[in-house]
Amino acid sequence: MLFNSYGFIFLFLPVVLLCFFQLARFNHGYAAGWLTLSSLFFYGYWNPAYVGLLLGSIVCNYIWGLWIAKANAEKNHRLYSQKDYLLAFAITANLGLLGYFKYTSFLLGSINDIAGTALSLGDIILPLGISFFTFTQIAFLVDVRQGKVKESNFLHYVLFVTYFPHLIAGPILHHKEMMPQFARSGTYCFHYENMAVGLAIFFIGLFKKVVLADGVSECVGPIFGAPAAGIQLNFIEAWFGALSYALQLYFDFSGYSDMAIGLSRMLGVALPLNFHSPYKSVNIIEFWRRWHMTLSRFLRDYLYFPMGGNRKGKARRHLNLLVTMLLGGLWHGAAWTYVIWGGLHGLYLVINHSWQAVRQKLGQNPDLPLSQPMHFASVILTFLAVTLAWVFFRADTLDHAIALIRTMLGGNGWSLQSSHGLIHVASRNLLSIGFLLIWLAPNTQQIMQRFKPALNIPDGTNSTRLSWYPSYKWALIHAFVALIGLLSISELNQFIYFQF
Numbered sequence: 001m002l003f004n005s006y007g008f009i010f011l012f013l014p015v016v017l018l019c020f021f022q023l024a025r026f027n028h029g030y031a032a033g034w035l036t037l038s039s040l041f042f043y044g045y046w047n048p049a050y051v052g053l054l055l056g057s058i059v060c061n062y063i064w065g066l067w068i069a070k071a072n073a074e075k076n077h078r079l080y081s082q083k084d085y086l087l088a089f090a091i092t093a094n095l096g097l098l099g100y101f102k103y104t105s106f107l108l109g110s111i112n113d114i115a116g117t118a119l120s121l122g123d124i125i126l127p128l129g130i131s132f133f134t135f136t137q138i139a140f141l142v143d144v145r146q147g148k149v150k151e152s153n154f155l156h157y158v159l160f161v162t163y164f165p166h167l168i169a170g171p172i173l174h175h176k177e178m179m180p181q182f183a184r185s186g187t188y189c190f191h192y193e194n195m196a197v198g199l200a201i202f203f204i205g206l207f208k209k210v211v212l213a214d215g216v217s218e219c220v221g222p223i224f225g226a227p228a229a230g231i232q233l234n235f236i237e238a239w240f241g242a243l244s245y246a247l248q249l250y251f252d253f254s255g256y257s258d259m260a261i262g263l264s265r266m267l268g269v270a271l272p273l274n275f276h277s278p279y280k281s282v283n284i285i286e287f288w289r290r291w292h293m294t295l296s297r298f299l300r301d302y303l304y305f306p307m308g309g310n311r312k313g314k315a316r317r318h319l320n321l322l323v324t325m326l327l328g329g330l331w332h333g334a335a336w337t338y339v340i341w342g343g344l345h346g347l348y349l350v351i352n353h354s355w356q357a358v359r360q361k362l363g364q365n366p367d368l369p370l371s372q373p374m375h376f377a378s379v380i381l382t383f384l385a386v387t388l389a390w391v392f393f394r395a396d397t398l399d400h401a402i403a404l405i406r407t408m409l410g411g412n413g414w415s416l417q418s419s420h421g422l423i424h425v426a427s428r429n430l431l432s433i434g435f436l437l438i439w440l441a442p443n444t445q446q447i448m449q450r451f452k453p454a455l456n457i458p459d460g461t462n463s464t465r466l467s468w469y470p471s472y473k474w475a476l477i478h479a480f481v482a483l484i485g486l487l488s489i490s491e492l493n494q495f496i497y498f499q500f
Contacts, residue, residue: 001045002492003202003259004209009486012042016164017266024188031188032159035267039162043128050127054162057097061137062157064090068141069150087145091138098134101126106334128498129168131331133161135298140175142302149175156182165263169256169497171274171294177455178269187268196470197451198266200478204444205258206485212434213251214493219427220245220394226422227400233422234415238407240423240431245394246387247434250279252496253292258444261454273454277443279386282370282378284348285356287386293456299328317353322346332393337401341392348385379439442466 001008016038024031044051064086071083101124108119140160143149151157160178161167181187223241226233233241257275264271278290288296304324310317322343329342356366370378388405395401406412445457447468468474 001042002494002498003256003263004206004489004495005492006486006489012038013263020267021188021190028185028188029155032182033155035164036155036159036162039159039164039167042164043162043167046128047125053127054133055158057094057133057137058158058161060093061090061141061161062151062154065141065144065151065157068144069152072145072147083145087141090141094134094138094141098130100124101130103330103334110336132170132172133167135172135295135331136161139172139298139302143175149179151175151179163264163269165260165267166271169260169495170292171257171260171272172298173272173294177272181269189268191268193451193470194268195266197448197453197468198262198264199482200262200468200474201265201444201448201453202259202262203478203482203485204447205255205260205262207481207488208251208255208258209495210255210485210488210490210493212430212437213248213255214488215430216244216251216427216434217248217493219422219424220248222422224394224396224400224404226420227403228396231420232412233404233407234412234417234419235407235410236416237418237420237422238404238412240418240427242387242391242404242408244427244431246279246383246390247431247438249390249393249496250438251434254444256495256497261444265453270452270455272456273445273458276445276458277438279383279438280379281382282375283382284345284352284385287382288345288349289458295328295331299324303327314353314357318350321349321353325349336398337392337395340398340401341389344389344392348389 001012003009016035019034020031020038023034040051040054043054068083068086068090071086104121105124108121111117112119140149140151144151151160156179159182160173160175163173163178166173220241223233223237224245226237226241254275257273261271261273272294274293276290276293278287281287281290304320307320307323308316309320323346325342325346326339327342329338329340329345332338332341359366369375388408391404391408392398392401395404442465445453447466449467450469
């Protein structure tokens with residue numbers, strides 16, 4: 001079931017909200033149970049067979065969490081000395097499950113290409129959201145091992161993992177952020193403010209997805225598919241396709257993140273912020289503090305820091321950055337294009353950190369704001385580097401990505417006229433509008449700043465422009481945005497992060 005579908009908006013969501021708040025009047029446990037069952041139905045709507053896989057993963061991780069918590073408590077017992085082995089086994093089992101479904105075909109295909117064999121285990125269908133619910137549970141187990149959290153209520157743990165606003169495409173949740181909210185009695189009371197704020201954020205996200213992301217995507221497929229069709233793109237076509245995909249991915253992920261936050265806010269629960277105007281970043285370090293923020297946090301806390309982070313010298317820090325981003329790229333998909341994409345971002349981060357070190361040696365403070373011309377140049381340079389990397393993220397094969405990059409760098413000349421009918425006036429106009437919104441307009445968090453729409457909003461987010469408050473003016477604006485969004489739902493286009 002997709003957030004951008006009439007069935008979800010006009011049937012599933014109203015029924016879930018109505019029953020949740022009605023049951024909460026009698027018993028909070030019943031309401032939590034209803035939300036858990038609704039989340040399982042939401043997940044199983046795509047393929048009921050994988051509900052069993054999800055529940056099996058939840059049961060195993062819940063039991064492992066209990067064992068690790070018990071080992072923590074029994075400091076004089078033999079079990080205490082085994083807690084690291086328990087954690088290692090649990091993480092290995094989680095990664096093994098993820099690896100089987102996500103990477104088996106990729107691994108066998110790579111072996112076949114190298115050895116000339118024909119190894120196969122048949123078609124392996126990737127379960128929805130497996131990367132997200134796997135990483136969520138690994139984070140939970142590590143936090144239990146560190147004594148930060150524990151969970152003895154099975155229903156609460158199932159709700160933590162399956163909570164439908166985040167289940168399919170994030171954010172990656174932390175138990176200590178979410179479960180205290182479900183323990184508050186105020187969460188189970190209907191509040192007009194939560195409903196108004198949640199609906200406003202949800203329909204902003206819907207507009208981003210179905211109007212902007214889906215609108216600009218029409219030329220992305222044909223341009224990225226041109227190499228496979230034997231079409232030799234020219235300079236302007238290659239850049240138009242890359243910029244269009246950069247815009248599509250931006251509004252697709254931003255739209256999903258807004259919709260997830262809005263849905264959860266209707267239920268009185270704040271999700272962690274996952275997207276914060278990343279194309280306004282002045283460098284790659286800042287980009288990864290703004291893009292897929294909960295994944296960045298996970299990779300930093302559970303991979304980069306355990307490998308040593310920046311505590312073992314510059315060379316080791318650079319190696320740790322490269323390894324972290326390579327694995328982050330592989331997390332996104334089982335293909336060499338994703339590995340190259342992750343490797344590029346690792347290289348970008350190494351260059352960025354090295355440049356900051358040079359500036360410090362020259363007596364400059366890299367944390368001070370840049371002059372306006374330098375700020376503008378830094379934003380554009382960062383965006384272009386990110387856009388080049390997106391080509392590998394989107395391309396079907398490594399050869400196709402290299403062909404497109406080569407054309408973007410002038411390998412087929414510098415023509416500024418499309419010769420294959422791949423660029424349309426509507427697409428050009430939408431591209432221009434999209435970039436104006438990205439760079440000049442406040443983001444959703446800034447618009448909704450008065451009502452703290454999400455957790456972990458960075459400092460300095462406030463904006464005096466277009467600050468939302470309950471009024472007839474804003475009601476009309478959001479009614480118009482909602483209407484345009486609802487009328488633009490013409491086909492069920494999946495979110496790009498839908499099956500990572």
